[in-house]
Amino acid sequence: MHAVEEARPTVIHPTALVASGARLGVGVKIGPWCSVGPNVVIEDGVELISHVVVDGQTRLGAGSRYFPFCTVGMAPQDLKYKGEPTRCEIGARTVVREHVTIHRGTATGSGVTRVGSDVLIMANAHVAHDCVLGDRVIIVNNVVMGGHVSIGDDARIMGSAAIHQFVRIGHAALVGGVAGVEADVIPYGSVLGNRARLIGLHWIWLRRNGVQSHDIHDMRRAFLTLYPKNGGDAPFAVRLDAVRQGFAHNARIQEILAFIDAPSRRGLVRPARGDASGLDTEGA
Missing domain, CATH: 2.160.10.10 (Hexapeptide repeat proteins)
Known part of the structure; x- marks a missing residue:
């Protein structure tokens, strides 16, 4: 010594x-x-x-x-x-x-x-x-x-973003520059704008960190089930149950579901109506 x-x-x-x-x-x-x-x-x-x-x-x-x-x-x-x-x-x-x-x-x-x-x-x-x-x-x-504020492992918060008190930012989420974040961001979620809206998942992080293509495909399907174009007809709780039953085998999707189920004081950041056309982009 x-x-x-x-x-x-x-x-x-x-x-x-x-x-x-x-x-x-x-x-x-x-x-x-x-x-x-x-x-x-x-x-x-x-x-x-x-x-x-x-x-x-x-x-x-x-x-x-x-x-x-x-x-x-x-x-x-x-x-x-x-x-x-x-x-x-x-x-x-x-x-x-x-x-x-x-x-x-x-x-x-x-x-x-x-x-x-x-x-x-x-x-x-x-x-x-x-x-x-x-x-x-x-x-x-x-x-x-x-x-x-709670920010999960591997999250990225870009320049001049503002995060409201008690907001949760999930694991490996991406918050875009100058975003105003008033509600919780799901794990692997990508949000932009003021006020922030969910635009997709953090595909770049997923690929760079070795997530397999079949898992990413499952995550894309689950995401679009939760957040269909123009909001869909089914209530969010019904869509949530569909994802819970259809993707029980995928640990990352289950992580997203557990985050949604956890107590929250701020609710969830969701897509703006009509934004779903951009939810499937690799650059999100």
């Missing part, structure tokens, strides 16, 4: 302010003019490049990197918050770019804001209190989200 510590020294720039009580792992680099609060835990190999502020009961996962003028674990922008000891947790190897703000949770929420591992949050994005981001999520520049 001693040899490892010598090989990976912790380096703190003379202008950085690291409070007594902060816990630093091996190989941590804290650059110029950074500020680290007394209840912060920084795991091995973390780098704060410069002018980074980390406060509150915050844990930074191993190998994560923080670019200038981002803030992590600051008090939430919630008038109900009265200084309770809530938390913020960032996963391993996550990258947080310039001017990003990630606020800690609230006592009236889950009490923790959590960002997963291998996440990329690009410049000027805001992750509000009590949000939960899964692993390998990409948040592009200027994205803003209200409190209590």
Whole structure:
């Protein structure tokens, strides 16, 4: 252990302010003019490049990197918050770019804001209190989200999208640039517009991640059963049962159904009437 510590020294720039009580792992680099609060835990190999502020009961996962003028674990922008000891947790190897703000949770929420591992949050994005981001999520520049948002693994949120509080974004979903998302996005769903409308599934992600052609074919059929052109004649519950019975063998379709069945405060993003002609495109 001693040899490892010598090989990976912790380096703190003379202008950085690291409070007594902060816990630093091996190989941590804290650059110029950074500020680290007394209840912060920084795991091995973390780098704060410069002018980074980390406060509150915050844990930074191993190998994560923080670019200038981002803030992590600051008090939430919630008038109900009265200084309770809530938390913020960032996963391993996550990258947080310039001017990003990630606020800690609230006592009236889950009490923790959590960002997963291998996440990329690009410049000027805001992750509000009590949000939960899964692993390998990409948040592009200027994205803003209200409190209590949940974003599943592998989701992609494009630039300047705005996500309403309590919205759920499913696994591997795609939110287009400048979209205003008021309701939940199903796993593998692709949404565009303000207000956002479902335009199809995230076909590019499915193909790039090795999903077999027969599974993609099943997913296309199931999607068009749920969301037929011009809305169809059958009620949504009937269409949902048809998919449940017809595609019980497909785990990804069952994942979509489980997401739809789960409790929601916002309902589902659905296609605009007449949009179904574009639902079958590979580029969606």
